[in-house]
Amino acid sequence: MRAKDNARRDALRLALAELKNVEVNERIELDDARVLGILTKMIKQRRDSLQQFQDAGRDDLADKESFEISVLESFMPAQLSDEAVAALIEEALTATGASSMKEMGAVMGWLKPKITGQADVGQVSKQVKARLG
Numbered sequence: 001m002r003a004k005d006n007a008r009r010d011a012l013r014l015a016l017a018e019l020k021n022v023e024v025n026e027r028i029e030l031d032d033a034r035v036l037g038i039l040t041k042m043i044k045q046r047r048d049s050l051q052q053f054q055d056a057g058r059d060d061l062a063d064k065e066s067f068e069i070s071v072l073e074s075f076m077p078a079q080l081s082d083e084a085v086a087a088l089i090e091e092a093l094t095a096t097g098a099s100s101m102k103e104m105g106a107v108m109g110w111l112k113p114k115i116t117g118q119a120d121v122g123q124v125s126k127q128v129k130a131r132l133g
Contacts (some may be wrong), residue, residue, distance in 0.1 A: 036117035
């Protein structure tokens with residue numbers, strides 16, 4: 001606020017409002033894992049909106065969404081490298097003993113707590129499918 005960065009202030013207010021909304025609606029106090037989940041969901045929503053705005057030629061709105069994504073991502077942990085994700089997938093396959101697509105749920109159940117906020121779950125899921133398929 002003191003820096004007069006209104007766009008950043010507005011993006012932070014959106015995030016805080018969403019976190020407070022979940023706390024009030026569910027009558028809970030959020031832990032770090034849940035906050036990361038909510039921020040991840042907000043980033044995903046903004047990426048979807050960004051794509052729609054770009055497809056519609058609304059560059060002004062696309063720029064706003066892109067900026068909000070960058071602000072939200074600044075509060076997320078560092079993203080895992082492709083090599084680290086691949087190593088985690090191998091570890092998950094070994095730990096669960098999975099060898100076919102039938103056991104994909106077990107593999108993703110093992111992986112999800114370790115990658116939440118650090119990698120796109122959808123992309124990891126595609127890599128697991130490729131590895132099992």
